[in-house]
Amino acid sequence: MAPHSCKGCLHYIIAKRKKMSELENKPLPMEVEQNGLQNGSDPPSMPWFGMDIGGTLSKLVYFEPKDIMQGESEEIDILKNIRKYLTKNSSYGKSGHRDTHLQMDNVVLRGLVGTIHFIRFPTSAMKNFLNLANQKGMAKLVTTVSATGGGAFKFEEDFKREVNMKLAKYDELEALLKGLIFIDKNSPTECYYWSNPTDDTKCAKVNYDFSKPYPFLLVNIGSGVSILSVKSATECKRVSGTSLGGGTFLGLCCLLTGCNTFEEAISLAADGDHTHVDKLVKDIYGGDYAKFGLPGDLVASSFGQMNSRDRRSKVSRQDLARATLVTITNNIGSIARMCAMQHSLERVVFIGNFLRVNPIAMKLLAYAMDYWSNGSMKALFLEHEGYFGAVGCLLQYHDNIIR
Ligand SMILES: Nc1ncnc2c1ncn2[C@@H]1O[C@H](COP(=O)(O)OP(=O)(O)OP(=O)(O)O)[C@@H](O)[C@H]1O
Numbered sequence: 001m002a003p004h005s006c007k008g009c010l011h012y013i014i015a016k017r018k019k020m021s022e023l024e025n026k027p028l029p030m031e032v033e034q035n036g037l038q039n040g041s042d043p044p045s046m047p048w049f050g051m052d053i054g055g056t057l058s059k060l061v062y063f064e065p066k067d068i069m070q071g072e073s074e075e076i077d078i079l080k081n082i083r084k085y086l087t088k089n090s091s092y093g094k095s096g097h098r099d100t101h102l103q104m105d106n107v108v109l110r111g112l113v114g115t116i117h118f119i120r121f122p123t124s125a126m127k128n129f130l131n132l133a134n135q136k137g138m139a140k141l142v143t144t145v146s147a148t149g150g151g152a153f154k155f156e157e158d159f160k161r162e163v164n165m166k167l168a169k170y171d172e173l174e175a176l177l178k179g180l181i182f183i184d185k186n187s188p189t190e191c192y193y194w195s196n197p198t199d200d201t202k203c204a205k206v207n208y209d210f211s212k213p214y215p216f217l218l219v220n221i222g223s224g225v226s227i228l229s230v231k232s233a234t235e236c237k238r239v240s241g242t243s244l245g246g247g248t249f250l251g252l253c254c255l256l257t258g259c260n261t262f263e264e265a266i267s268l269a270a271d272g273d274h275t276h277v278d279k280l281v282k283d284i285y286g287g288d289y290a291k292f293g294l295p296g297d298l299v300a301s302s303f304g305q306m307n308s309r310d311r312r313s314k315v316s317r318q319d320l321a322r323a324t325l326v327t328i329t330n331n332i333g334s335i336a337r338m339c340a341m342q343h344s345l346e347r348v349v350f351i352g353n354f355l356r357v358n359p360i361a362m363k364l365l366a367y368a369m370d371y372w373s374n375g376s377m378k379a380l381f382l383e384h385e386g387y388f389g390a391v392g393c394l395l396q397y398h399d400n401i402i403r
């Protein structure tokens with residue numbers, strides 16, 4: 001790209017920062033080196049997005065630079081319009097939402113200071129998203145979007161046909177780890193655990209220092225579940241997975257209760273009692289199964305009471321939603337614990353949008369990890385639970401592309 005002298009332009013600002021940095025003999029902030037802008041290479045043109053197109057939800061992160069919109073040109077007008085549209089609204093069309101509570105200010109990306117915004121919409125509404133991208137003029141500015149998730153493959157042709165955008169595709173698990181490391185570094189209260197998870201009067205979120213994270217087990221609970229053993233920032237292996245994930249919870253809940261949204265499913269579950277649905281150890285033993293350390297209140301058989309017509313006639317929608325949530329969560333906890341044991345890992349980090357507005361599942365996981373490992377394993381959680389893949393894409397700049 002030819003050298004630019006326009007003062008509002010991104011290339012001008014970065015060149016100026018580099019010059020100043022040379023003069024002061026100081027390195028640029030770490031993130032500049034780490035995030036894909038090697039010396040001498042051009043940054044991607046604005047606006048900067050990262051996308052994770054999942055089986056249920058699409059996540060879009062948008063970097064809003066602090067000082068870039070000067071001068072007058074069609075390009076700058078469109079950039080301003082996009083910025084205004086994305087940052088002044090917190091909902092878009094019928095189903096797009098911006099998670100304002102997750103917004104990250106004063107982040108340095110490729111030498112620029114700015115804000116990262118977090119937006120999600122159902123993947124089933126991809127057509128509407130593409131229409132909107134056309135309407136807002138994005139297609140005029142953005143030639144290539146960094147994208148991950150299965151949808152980066154599935155919708156590649158639609159992006160090309162509908163909005164003439166190319167997708168630079170990245171592996172979803174690599175993007176996940178890149179995004180996680182970046183966010184944790186830039187957000188001091190990102191990582192936490194639940195203390196006293198079984199006692200509602202004492203239970204609390206407690207900040208956890210995750211500055212020395214390795215090694216750890218990463219459990220990504222999306223539509224399905226991927227489990228990764230992470231040894232370092234660059235050493236990560238998918239060691240297991242299960243198809244019984246967030247999509248299963250939502251699908252079964254809709255079938256069993258007639259609800260239609262995740263939020264509705266979670267709110268029903270909050271008012272339900274799973275013991276009306278499940279068969280407990282004490283329903284079978286009359287108490288604990290002491291010889292093998294199985295307490296009477298432990299679920300012996302998920303949904304095990306539902307073979308009885310009488311019991312079925314007495315359960316509520318709330319009970320069914322709660323039992324579904326407990327079943328799926330305990331199963332994931334159990335698989336995660338076995339993986340952690342097998343790979344000798346003590347810290348288990350749970351992420352993914354299944355944990356969104358879902359303290360019941362987080363507390364269950366916290367309790368299960370602690371109880372079944374006799375206190376040797378810890379369940380950790382991250383505030384930006386479902387957005388790491390999209391952030392990983394925002395950081396990558398056309399290296400490691402999957403073709
Ligand atoms: N508003 C929502 N709409 C639908 N599902 C939601 C919503 N909020 C949370 N969820 C839960 O999050 C899950 C999807 O999580 P996430 O976005 O992390 O995965 P994904 O990327 O869609 O799936 P995968 O990675 O398996 O392709 C859903 O299955 C559901 O359990």
Ligand SMILES: CC(C)(CO)[C@@H](O)C(=O)NCCC(=O)O
Nearest residue numbers: 150223224225226240241242243
């Ligand atoms: C297929 C993916 C990786 C898509 O994100 C995810 O939904 C998943 O890990 N599912 C579980 C597949 C399995 O290991 O049984």
